[in-house]
Amino acid sequence: MATTVITNISSLVTNDPSLGAGPLGPVQDAAVVIDGDRVAWVGASSKAPATDNRVDAGGRAVLPGFVDSHSHLVFAGDRTAEFNARMSGQSYSAGGIRTTVAATRAASDEELEANLVRHLREALRQGTTTLETKSGYGLTVEDEARALRIAAAHTDEVTYLGAHIVSPDYADDPAAYVDLVTGPMLDACAPHARWVDVFCEKGAFDGDQARTILTAGAARGLIPRVHANQLSYGPGVQLAVELDAASADHCTHLTEADVDALANGNTVATLLPGAEFSTRAPWPDARRLLDAGATVALSTDCNPGSSYTSSVPFCIALAVRDMGMTPDEAVWSATAGGAAALRRTDIGRIAPGTRADLTLLEAPSHVHLAYRPGVPLVSAVWRSGVREV
Numbered sequence: 001m002a003t004t005v006i007t008n009i010s011s012l013v014t015n016d017p018s019l020g021a022g023p024l025g026p027v028q029d030a031a032v033v034i035d036g037d038r039v040a041w042v043g044a045s046s047k048a049p050a051t052d053n054r055v056d057a058g059g060r061a062v063l064p065g066f067v068d069s070h071s072h073l074v075f076a077g078d079r080t081a082e083f084n085a086r087m088s089g090q091s092y093s094a095g096g097i098r099t100t101v102a103a104t105r106a107a108s109d110e111e112l113e114a115n116l117v118r119h120l121r122e123a124l125r126q127g128t129t130t131l132e133t134k135s136g137y138g139l140t141v142e143d144e145a146r147a148l149r150i151a152a153a154h155t156d157e158v159t160y161l162g163a164h165i166v167s168p169d170y171a172d173d174p175a176a177y178v179d180l181v182t183g184p185m186l187d188a189c190a191p192h193a194r195w196v197d198v199f200c201e202k203g204a205f206d207g208d209q210a211r212t213i214l215t216a217g218a219a220r221g222l223i224p225r226v227h228a229n230q231l232s233y234g235p236g237v238q239l240a241v242e243l244d245a246a247s248a249d250h251c252t253h254l255t256e257a258d259v260d261a262l263a264n265g266n267t268v269a270t271l272l273p274g275a276e277f278s279t280r281a282p283w284p285d286a287r288r289l290l291d292a293g294a295t296v297a298l299s300t301d302c303n304p305g306s307s308y309t310s311s312v313p314f315c316i317a318l319a320v321r322d323m324g325m326t327p328d329e330a331v332w333s334a335t336a337g338g339a340a341a342l343r344r345t346d347i348g349r350i351a352p353g354t355r356a357d358l359t360l361l362e363a364p365s366h367v368h369l370a371y372r373p374g375v376p377l378v379s380a381v382w383r384s385g386v387r388e389v
């Protein structure tokens with residue numbers, strides 16, 4: 001395996017407190033050695049060992065590739081009209097998902113895969129090196145299994161979301177749909193997924209239904225994660241913590257008891273500000289969660305309805321501007337926080353032994369991700385040691 005050193009890094013975010021002070025573990029005037037798909041060495045640029053190849057960062061910043069732990073990218077079609085109507089005054093409800101379900105069912109495997117790959121490339125160009133994605137726009141046994149097969153060919157982080165909404169085919173009998181999701185659909189989907197998820201919300205699934213679905217998934221070896229407390233207060237967050245879900249996602253409407261549960265449990269609070277931006281909804285209160293001691297992740301929720309952005313830098317800027325996060329906290333949450341939400345320790349950090357996923361910015365510091373919103377600052381991306389951008 002060839003070795004490569006990246007030298008002359010003005011500011012390196014490692015997310016390893018043993019390498020630098022504080023949660024970001026920053027190293028100034030740094031170098032990183034990549035050996036195959038792993039990071040082999042981190043230290044002062046002046047002390048970098050000899051390697052086969054050398055890249056001069058030219059006084060620019062390097063940070064871990066972003067870990068986007070929440071997206072919905074196996075879909076077809078477009079919801080421009082719905083977005084346009086919403087920005088003209090209509091409110092968001094979970095029902096818009098049905099539009100994408102119809103388009104996704106009608107699409108060929110090739111169309112779905114090409115659309116997924118296009119969005120993965122789009123995210124990679126913006127620094128995302130790990131991306132979780134879900135089913136949830138099929139809502140039949142065959143269509144959900146197909147979505148997961150297609151996703152699993154492109155990412156290790158695949159989530160079964162048959163319980164996105166009650167299938168329109170079961171509108172008069174939601175209980176029968178829950179039976180399908182926890183029975184034949186789970187049988188067909190479990191081999192292709194790592195995670196099980198449910199949209200616990202008015203208009204989707206209530207707390208009892210969510211518990212049934214997550215428990216059934218867990219019995220098949222899938223680890224729970226929950227769409228929780230997005231549009232209203234509800235049982236999702238506390239159910240997630242109770243079931244030791246890896247993540248409770250959205251967390252926009254939280255009681256004190258919800259915040260306490262997240263602060264004292266093993267479940268990451270994943271905030272998805274693209275959704276609030278795209279629906280003109282109130283922001284989740286990141287500051288409140290951080291001050292209580294919860295672990296916070298930041299992700300895009302990229303989907304064609306409520307958050308059609310693949311840009312983690314955009315979400316970092318929103319989190320800093322509107323959710324009370326410092327730039328350091330937002331960058332940590334979009335890298336190490338995302339890794340925590342996926343229960344991974346090999347990504348989201350730059351330290352000897354981690355996967356060599358690195359983003360080089362066209363800027364001297366990671367703070368520029370929030371300081372220069374909307375500017376394409378990603379200059380180069382390595383994923384598993386391979387330069388992809």
Ligand SMILES: [Zn+2]
Pocket residue numbers: 070071072227301
């Ligand atoms: Zn989502």
